[in-house]
Amino acid sequence: MQFIKTSLVFTLLFWSVCLIAQPLTRTDSSFYDVARTKISGITHWYPDEARGDTIKTGLAAFYFPNGNIKQRGYYNHGLADSLWTSYYLFGQVKSRVWYVQGRKQGSFEQYFEGGGLKYAGTYLNDSLNGAIRLYYPNGNIQEERSYSANRLNGPTTGYDIDGKLSFRMQYRDSLPDGPFEKYYPSGNIKETGSRQGQQFYGDYMAYYDNGQPEMRYTYQNFSIDGPYKVFYDDGSLKIACVYRQGRINGPYTKYFRSGQAEQKGNYADGNLSGTWEYYFENGQLYIEGNYVNNLPEGMWKVFHDNGEQKQLGKYKAGKAEGPWQFFHNNGKVRSQGNFEDNKQQGHWVHFHPNGIVQLDLYYTLGKLEGILTAYDTTGKILEQSEFIDNQLVRQIKGPSAR
Incomplete structure (x- = not known):
């Protein structure tokens, strides 16, 4: 009996030691509601003797309030490890990311809710690294990017939704740096130039879809400097001028x-200056006047396309001032009076084309x-009214006269 008792004690002691040596695990569940009917997550824990605490390990899963899976993955010593997958509300895969010791490492993918790939690439120590591709919902590539240390570095190429080349650009530390090109859907070049951050430098060219140049100029010290030309789509010149320091x-x-x-x-330091002339397409002079610091100054003349005077008057610091005349295209006066601080002032008279007073x-x-x-065209009074402060106060003659 003593042997039996000894054996029983040894057996109990042996299983006690085994239980102590085996890690004690627990499962934690969290819920959206107090009644604990809507689970939000499940994690597993085990004791860490070195820390004197328990830490997460093993499979972890998290859920939407409707019960569908939201995210699942694996913890190793309290850190995210291996593949983690996230889901949209109704079960479609949203993303897949690989972790090593709590850091994103290796390939990742993100998907549209409809199921197509949205973008894909690689992580290195939690940072985007290497080639990254972005996609349109139809599956075509939207952009091909190059990253290092979580920043755009190197070439980026963009495409339109039909898969046609849209642009090429160089980046350094997520800022444009170097030559760029933009394209029409036809594949023809649209723009060429060079950028450093938000600044431009060197030669810039813009083109029409038919291949004809649209604009051509040069940057010096990040400002437009030198000849500046704009063209029509048939190649004929539209604008010609010169820039100095922008x-x-x-x-x-x-x-x-x-x-x-x-x-x-003429321009002076970016402002309209001196005599300016504007023309009709038939070559007839349309407007002639003078600018000082971007504002009309002095006598301005405007003509009808038949060459007859249309208006004549003076400006002072951009505002009409003094006597002005306006003309019908037969050369007869249409109206005349004075301006004060760009506002009509004093006695004004309007004339019919036959020269008879109208107002x-x-x-x-x-x-x-x-x-x-x-007055009518014969000079007969049609109506007579009295105004005070722009308000009609009395009709002396006419339909409403009393």
Whole structure:
């Protein structure tokens, strides 16, 4: 009996030692609600003698309130490890990412909710690294990028939704750096140039889809400097001028497609300056006047396309000032009066094309004031009214006269 008792004690002691040596695990469940009916996550834990604590290990799963899986993966000594997969609300895979000791390492993929691949690439120590591809929902490649240390470095190539080349650009530390090209859906070149961050440098060219140049100029010290030309899509010149340190300086000419000048004048440090002339496409002078610091100054003349005067008056610091006249295209006066600080002032008269007075009226700083009289083409009074502060106060003659 003593042997039996000894054996039983030894057996109990042996199993006690085995139980102590075997890691004690526990499963933790978290819930969305107090009643613990909607599970939100499950993790497994085991004791860590070195830390004197328990840490997560093994499979982990997290859920949406509707019970569908949200994310699943694996912990190793409290750190995310191996493949982790995330899901959309109704079960479609959202992403797959590989972890090693808590860091994203290796390939990853992200998907559209409809199921197609959205982008894919690789991580190195939690940072994007190497080639990354972005996709359209139809499966075509949207962009091909190069990363190092989580920043764009190297070439990036973009495509339109139909898979046609859209642009090429160089990056350094996630900023544009070097030559770039943009393309039309036809495959024809659209723009070429060079960038450093948000700045441009060197030669810039823009093209029409038919291959003809649209714009051509050069950057010096990140500012447009030198000849600046714009073209029509048939190759004919549209605008010709010169920039100095980012501002237009000197002669400026704009042309109609026919080659006839549309505008001629000068710029001084980016401002309209001196005499400017504007033309109809038939070559007839349309407008002639003077600018000072980008504002009209002095006498300005406007003509009808038949060469007859259309308007005549002076500006002071960009505002109409003094006597002005406006003309019908037969050369007869259409209206005349004075401006003060860009507002009609005093006595104004309007004329029918036959020269007979049409309206006789008065203004005070742009507001009708006093008696207004209207005449027919024979000079007969049609209507007469009184205004105070731009408001009709009395009709002396006419349909509403009393």
